[in-house]
Amino acid sequence: MITVGLIAVPPMQLMSLAAITVLQTANSLADRPTYRVEILSEAGGLVETSAGFGVDTRPLGDAQFDTLLVGAFAGKAVPASLAATVGNLARDARRVGSFCTGAFVLAAAGLLDGRRATTHWRHLPMLERAYPRVRLLRDRLYVSDGKFWTAAGMTAGIDMMLALVEADLGEGTARAVAERMVMERRRPGGGMQVSDLLTLQPKTDRIETVLAFAKKNLKAPLTVGQLAEVARLSPRQFSRAFNAATGQSPAKVIERLRVEAAHAMIIASRHSLDTIAAETGFADRERMRRAFLRVHGRPPQDLRRTSRELAAA
16 A cells, blocks of 8 residues: 655645545556545644635644655745654655645755756746755656656646556556546646647637647648638638637647647657657658747757756756
8 A cells, every 4th residue: 555645735725636636546446445645734633725615634743654745835935844844754755746836845845955846837936046956947747856756736736646656556557547537648747837729828619629639630731721621611711710819820830839749759758859850740850950949949959958967867
């Protein structure tokens, strides 16, 4: 049995509980439960959540857990007593992690000094100022460094928990959990926190359908004619409607989506850049390089080099 302690810090953000659903789902798929989860707090008792109701917890004390997690909370101030307690408990845990602002607790305990970590993009500047010894990675959904795991905000915690299930029980179980949770897939930790699909904010279901189709078929040519067929418009009508809905041309948006997909593959896999270019719909490696320069201002080779240096460290 893998014991998991989730530390609730008031006011607790509910997405931390949603992430723990991954473990409950893994238990429901097995002949016998693999995980036993306890919700903890410094003093025990009811802990206020950001939604206004309380969650019952038991005191931290000196209990030992295989996996110790710190939940997200609405605030960044960390009581010194909590940081000290978490630091002590972390020494005996096989694995320690945090969701979103929970990284502030791990940092206050000194557990992230010299280590790679992340948090929600909104809180990165404050974490960097408060704890300059943490090696922050700004555009990651989650980061693992030794036994320490940190996730960005909101649904990134679910992705991190699926990665932990994969590490414990294998890729097949993690995939089955994602399917049971009606997830399209588990996003790799190297995925970007802010997706171009979100920033586009199309105003019509028709254009949203086209974007979803494009993201699932990046390897295809994705010509204006093909996309127009998905939208059930003529190419000319589609181009006008697409520009009106997104403020960009279809070609520019498709390029950004391909760069986003290639970005995740470069960080998360060992595939060659030629293979990644082919898998994400670029005609060749050189076209992918030019697209990266337009979108990120640096070539994919730099991203691959940085990723390998971090992995080696």
